[in-house]
Amino acid sequence: MKRAGQGVGVELRDVTFGYRREPVVRDVGFAVPPGGFVGVIGPNGSGKSTLIKLMSGVIRPWRGEVRVAGDDAARLPRAELARRVAVVPQETDLPFPYTVLEMVLFGRTPHLSGFAFEGDSDLAVARAALERTGTLDLAERAVTELSGGERQRVVLARALAQEPRVLLLDEPSAFLDIRHEVEMYDLLRELQREGLTVVSVLHDLNLAALYCDSIVLLAEGRVFCEGTPAEVMTYANLTEVYQTEVYVTMNEITDTMNILPLDAAHREPLSRAREARRPPRER
Amino acid sequence: MPSRAIAFEAAHLTRRRFRAVIAALVLGVVAVALLCVAVGPVRIDLAAALFGFGDASAIDSVILFRTRLPRVLLANCVGAALAMTGAVLQALLRNPLAEPHILGVSGGAAFGGVLTLFLAAGAPVPSYLLTPFGAFAGALAAMLVVYRLGTVNGRLQPYTFLLAGVVCNAFTGALIMAVNAVADLFQTHGILFWLMGSLATTSYPLVLASAFFVALGGVLVARHARALNALTLGEDNATQLGVDVSAVRRLCFVVCSLLVGASVAVSGMIGFVGLIVPHVTRLLLGSDHRLLLPASALVGGMFLSVADTVARSLSSTSELPVGVITALTGGPFFVYLLRRQSSRGLW
Ligand SMILES: Nc1ncnc2c1ncn2[C@@H]1O[C@H](COP(=O)(O)OP(=O)(O)OP(=O)(O)O)[C@@H](O)[C@H]1O
Ligand SMILES: [Mg+2]
Numbered sequence: 104m105k106r107a108g109q110g111v112g113v114e115l116r117d118v119t120f121g122y123r124r125e126p127v128v129r130d131v132g133f134a135v136p137p138g139g140f141v142g143v144i145g146p147n148g149s150g151k152s153t154l155i156k157l158m159s160g161v162i163r164p165w166r167g168e169v170r171v172a173g174d175d176a177a178r179l180p181r182a183e184l185a186r187r188v189a190v191v192p193q194e195t196d197l198p199f200p201y202t203v204l205e206m207v208l209f210g211r212t213p214h215l216s217g218f219a220f221e222g223d224s225d226l227a228v229a230r231a232a233l234e235r236t237g238t239l240d241l242a243e244r245a246v247t248e249l250s251g252g253e254r255q256r257v258v259l260a261r262a263l264a265q266e267p268r269v270l271l272l273d274e275p276s277a278f279l280d281i282r283h284e285v286e287m288y289d290l291l292r293e294l295q296r297e298g299l300t301v302v303s304v305l306h307d308l309n310l311a312a313l314y315c316d317s318i319v320l321l322a323e324g325r326v327f328c329e330g331t332p333a334e335v336m337t338y339a340n341l342t343e344v345y346q347t348e349v350y351v352t353m354n355e356i357t358d359t360m361n362i363l364p365l366d367a368a369h370r371e372p373l374s375r376a377r378e379a380r381r382p383p384r385e386r
Numbered sequence: 387m388p389s390r391a392i393a394f395e396a397a398h399l400t401r402r403r404f405r406a407v408i409a410a411l412v413l414g415v416v417a418v419a420l421l422c423v424a425v426g427p428v429r430i431d432l433a434a435a436l437f438g439f440g441d442a443s444a445i446d447s448v449i450l451f452r453t454r455l456p457r458v459l460l461a462n463c464v465g466a467a468l469a470m471t472g473a474v475l476q477a478l479l480r481n482p483l484a485e486p487h488i489l490g491v492s493g494g495a496a497f498g499g500v501l502t503l504f505l506a507a508g509a510p511v512p513s514y515l516l517t518p519f520g521a522f523a524g525a526l527a528a529m530l531v532v533y534r535l536g537t538v539n540g541r542l543q544p545y546t547f548l549l550a551g552v553v554c555n556a557f558t559g560a561l562i563m564a565v566n567a568v569a570d571l572f573q574t575h576g577i578l579f580w581l582m583g584s585l586a587t588t589s590y591p592l593v594l595a596s597a598f599f600v601a602l603g604g605v606l607v608a609r610h611a612r613a614l615n616a617l618t619l620g621e622d623n624a625t626q627l628g629v630d631v632s633a634v635r636r637l638c639f640v641v642c643s644l645l646v647g648a649s650v651a652v653s654g655m656i657g658f659v660g661l662i663v664p665h666v667t668r669l670l671l672g673s674d675h676r677l678l679l680p681a682s683a684l685v686g687g688m689f690l691s692v693a694d695t696v697a698r699s700l701s702s703t704s705e706l707p708v709g710v711i712t713a714l715t716g717g718p719f720f721v722y723l724l725r726r727q728s729s730r731g732l733w
Contacts, residue, residue, distance in 0.1 A: 122539065161625045185628030192623065198480045199618050199673040204397040212616050213628030217609050218676055220401045226394070243397040265627070 112137040112300050113158055113188075113269055118167035120157055126165065128153050129324045135269075140292065140301045142311040142332075145321030146345055151304040152193055154321070155273045158302065159190045172268060185213035189267035191259050191275045193304075200245040203257050207232055210264030232263040235290060251278030259287065263294075270294070272303040276310070288314045308362040309354075312336055320344060336360045348373040399674040407671060411684040415462065418688040422461075422695040423454040427702065453586075456593050461585045461694045461708075462687030463596035464653050465663070467603065467645040469686025472660025473667075473678055474607050474638050477614040479544045482665055483723060486646045487657035489547070490532055490554030491525050495643075495650035497558040497565075498524015500577050504565050507573055517580065522647030528554050529643045540632075541621060582707050583654015585694045592652060599648040603641045604683055610634050611675040618673070656690070656709045658716020663689055665723065 438444030502520025536547030
């Protein structure tokens with residue numbers, strides 16, 4: 104797949120947005136360098152999916168701007184934006200039984216006009232996307248009959264068929280088993296090496312630590328902190344933002360952070376100890 | 387691997403398959419039309435009738451060209467319009483239960499037409515020239531109201547949308563009764579006659595006008611067939627694929643109103659064609675709207691010509707309204723779809 108790597112990235116400048124009167128994303132600013140792999144983490148409702156929608160032009164910021172490959176996303180024609188940015192959404196429900204191949208060919212929409220039929224080059228792109236995501240064997244199946252994990256890989260294939268320069272993923276591995284999960288992220292890393300800019304929302308903090316160059320930690324619609332996984336995913340930051348106790352350790356094999364959950368019996372003593380360490384006036 | 391390549395061909399819509407299917411369906415339409423014009427109280431010799439075209443003394447020809455053919459042609463136009471509207475609405479609402487009748491659009495068109503008949507009494511222009519505009523305006527108004535009620539924060543809520551349609555249907559039904567109540571007896575008769583509708587016509591200009599509207603609407607929506615495909619994935623996904631969602635949606639709603647208005651104006655309320663036809667077509671030919679829209683139009687034409695032929699042949703003394711036939715087949719079908727859909731947990 105061809106891909107122009109240079110000078111492509113995403114940048115948010117003081118973006119504020121809300122669905123109703125209250126903003127749910129407040130003054131968010133960060134830059135994803137071309138060819139970067141950025142993980143967005145944060146608790147439920149902290150605004151991660153909203154950020155993905157802002158970056159893909161589905162919603163427009165109240166204030167601030169989203170820049171894609173140097174241009175203000177709000178000023179780009181929709182099709183042009185879709186040729187630059189592709190999205191793997193958190194969930195896809197499909198009312199009609201398209202075949203997997205048709206579904207992946209939908210990724211060619213921004214490259215084709217009107218009624219046109221897909222040409223050989225479109226089919227070649229779709230086939231490559233199917234191959235890379237390991238879904239070529241599913242090509243004739245109906246998407247409504249796939250398992251959650253198979254469907255998610257097909258949706259990734261569709262996004263790749265868009266030949267984007269920036270790929271946004273909203274918890275792409277929620278339905279994947281552990282093997283397909285790492286395979287998907289391995290593939291994303293491979294694509295990143297070829298010049299693709301990747302921004303992924305993740306709930307699995309260990310995967311985030313393993314694959315991302317840098318992490319943006321969101322809390323209540325704001326950037327709580329950003330930096331390398333080791334800088335961001337500290338015990339102090341995580342317990343404060345997620346409001347629970349975790350066990351942070353080092354993975355000796357990968358040399359990355361491991362963040363493990365704790366049950367109530369083990370959380371309580373830690374919470375008490377943490378409480379005791381805080382300066383008195385904060386209590 | 388050649389075997390893989392063949393399977394790849396079959397798994398998406400190629401230009402070749404598109405042409406083959408459309409050609410087959412056009413042949414089907416012609417065959418069904420020939421069958422339908424052959425059926426009737428008087429047996430006619432088709433070959434002789436075709437041969438005697440234009441000869442006023444050839445009685446078979448007169449029956450064929452003056453009464454049966456325009457009726458079958460009109461049934462094809464109306465069937466095509468309703469089926470295409472159904473297919474478009476189902477894509478927009480992402481719900482195979484959407485249909486102009488169920489969504490209250492036909493009801494709006496009927497009320498628009500009735501109101502025109504009532505107000506235009508004594509107007510210098512004959513009412514049959516005015517009712518199409520009234521029906522179109524009514525359909526558009528109903529569509530807009532239902533659309534407004536069915537969208538929250540600019541996002542379409544399919545379930546609310548369907549409920550809004552049901553309410554709109556009941557509301558326009560009540561309005562029609564109210565107009566009927568204040569109209570005088572002569573007008574009431576005209577209104578009822580118009581509402582019942584019938585595909586019986588001897589007017590080629592009417593057939594031509596209907597064909598024009600269907601063709602116009604068909605071309606306008608077919609140009610957005612690819613966008614409709616993307617829209618079935620949801621509005622966010624469609625936007626992310628580069629589709630200008632609100633523009634496509636707006637155009638489709640106007641075209642649907644036009645098609646429904648035109649068909650209600652010529653033939654009254656005919657329900658369920660827009661439900662059954664796209665559904666069956668989708669089952670047989672797949673969900674790609676580039677094929678689904680024209681194919682639904684052709685299948686809709688066949689379906690309505692057959693339904694109309696059945697309606698006029700069931701009883702030798704009087705005709706059943708064709709809407710009775712479509713509702714009798716479509717009602718159970720709707721219930722079947724509804725049960726199947728809720729068992730899959732889509733709602
Ligand atoms: N369509 C919507 N209309 C109104 N409010 C919304 C809408 N979508 C999200 N919100 C609200 O905006 C806030 C942020 O939602 P968002 O979906 O971005 O969170 P998230 O970080 O993706 O959460 P999760 O981890 O559960 O996916 C939440 O408070 C949510 O209730
Ligand atoms: Mg989310």
